[in-house]
Amino acid sequence: MEASQGTLPLNTCHVQKLLLIINRLHMLLHSMALGFLFYYRVCFLFQDQENRVSHLLPWLLVFTSEIILSFIWFLGQAYRWRPVSRFVFPERLPEDDKLPAVDVFICTADPIKEPTLEVMNTVLSSMALDYPQEKIHVYLSDDGCSPMTLYGVRKAWEFARWWLPFCRRYKIKNRCPKAYFSALESDDNDFARSSFYMEDKQKIKRKYEAFKEEIETFRKAEAFSRDSITVGDHSSVIEVMQEDIIDDVDNVKMPQLVYVSRERKSSSPHHFKAGALNVLLRVSAVMSNSPYILDLDCDMFCNDPTSARYAMCFHLDPKISSSLSFVQFPQKFHNISKKDIYDSQLRSLFTLQWQGMDGLKGPVLSGTGFYMKRVSLYGNQANEGWTDLLQLREYFGSSNEFIKSLTQNYTSVFFPGRNTLLEEPHLLASCRYETGTKWGQDVGFLYDSVVEDFLTGFILHCNGWNSVFCEPSRPQFLGTATTNLNDVLIQGTRWYSGLFENGISKFCPLIYGSLRMPLLQSLCFAELTYFPLYCLPLWCFATIPQLCLQRGIPLYPKVSDTFFIVFFFIFLSSLSKHLLEVFLTGGTLHNWINEQRIWMMKSTTCDLYGCLDALLKKVGIRQASFLPTDKAEDDEQTLLYQNDKYDFRASNIFIVPMLALLTVNIFCLVVGVYRVILVGDWDKMFIQVALASFIITVNYPIIEGLVIRKDKGRISQSVAIYVILFTMIFLTFCKFL
């Protein structure tokens, strides 16, 4: 047994051969067709003078859009080059006493948008990981510095003393109490039929109800309102839950639980989540200093306790561990409906794209659900074995204790200790600590982007680190997805602004990346940063061909022209490839059409605003912002989403462009078809008629939301009337230009 343990691999990696062949074949055919398309467009520029002059502008606009679409398509092929899947064998891991320790970081910021009970469920589920108890240390960062959250942590700690032994004893699969006690989770463990188990379960359930009650009572007593939680300046608060508790039942040490709220001053930037994580990184260094870190958003509970062992199957694999920075699990969500009208699950990203990158140098860091090697966050210099104290202080700041923690045999002076001994952690959590140091630039999570996860992961890859994607069939983590149109689009705007800002910064993946990592890997990163550029071609395709249709200007080859086949092929090839990918990742026809629709909606709204926001930030007109998403359940909104009804009660900045574009398409189609019937040039205008019809068909739910639906989520009539009238006047005006 001993001998075989040494030789058997902890994980395996298989190339998905069939998919690889299909992908590459498709790339070949599709790029040939694009080649013909470009040939056709370029030829036009040398065509007869008369045609060229009168139609040059729309032709150039459409051609430019085609180039941008092809460019993004080309970048996206990097994901499809070498998709792999991995398997792990946790039973082959060394004995428990040889496993490395893990620090769990959980970030929360707002007790109203992120209900305390849910956050505590995440905390409890991570404390209950199936891993040696004394090797888990949970740190909760509270950017809201809310008494509610601190109270919640104390109560969660008390409840954990019952919850953890219960989970261990009965090998409970779902260790998030809320999910476990919800009817959804059935008892499928070995003890399901034993009366002891049922009795214990009832007892624990009562304890959980009491815990829930206490939090609710406190919340009411505090009379929370928006104003009372506006975070003002405050000093840091750090509280270690009573140390060294041996749990009453099984006589084992409980995992450590620490509450950290960093100091906040309006005069110094706090860098959102990245800032919070860096404080946790430092505070935990002088407390537990575990070699591995699990990072979780406050809503991402552990749905399966095995994730730590799964991750160690990679981190402890001698073949890959030396250059492995992190093991990323996919973000999955507990509140996804079957048709998922907003593509809230980000299907393509967390299945196909990350698998594709896994076959290169590893997936993008995705903010939550990853196990990271601590030293990889300390920058290249830390790993070069510096000894000069001055240099180290310039890098890591003034704390000697922290600098000592960089050496391998460091033992913390704070654990186990008293809260009064926490001077050093308070220093490390202060605003001034980072001034003049490399935190946020070369050390820790990086500050140059609101998508700190993307940037941090990208730079790690640039510095030679790799990552691994682990996607077991049972989701290891489950979060709360945004499931109403407004939140989806606001979140999208933030992401696209952050991504695009990387694309136009010195960290542009095509230049900075391609010099430091394999080309294909850098193309994947580039695809993400330039993805928001979809706004340009989609705005163009939703207006230019339609306006030209109205005036009888053909922009595409005639049906009888051989080049018609090229355009037709490209259209079919893109749609069918997307459909195939949806099917291969477990989706349905509905998912496919919904993804097409939400892609159009997002591209014409939040992609555009994201790009603008990034550009304005670049010239210094706007400041970075990070509004956390709402994780509190709203029954009305949830119901609409579950019934596949779009919730159009979104901000006007999103609704107006959608309505206007749809009006353009309907109006131009009607006028255009009328004109075509009169003139009889179907052959010339066919593609433009088909394009407008396609856009209208895909976006039918918007029409439904305007004229058919009577529920609360319909489009506001008063807004719609103005938009439609104004657009029609504009279009009539255009016609006579």
Ligand SMILES: O=c1ccn([C@@H]2O[C@H](COP(=O)(O)OP(=O)(O)O[C@H]3O[C@H](CO)[C@@H](O)[C@H](O)[C@H]3O)[C@@H](O)[C@H]2O)c(=O)[nH]1
């Ligand atoms: O000033 C802040 C703002 C946010 N957060 C926390 O950051 C997490 C993510 O925020 P959320 O509102 O859920 O944003 P999402 O857009 O859903 O987050 C995704 O995108 C972020 C930016 O790329 C990543 O950091 C996240 O991990 C990833 O899940 C939450 O736990 C927040 O409490 C803070 O701690 N401090």
Ligand SMILES: [Mn+2]
């Ligand atoms: Mn989130």
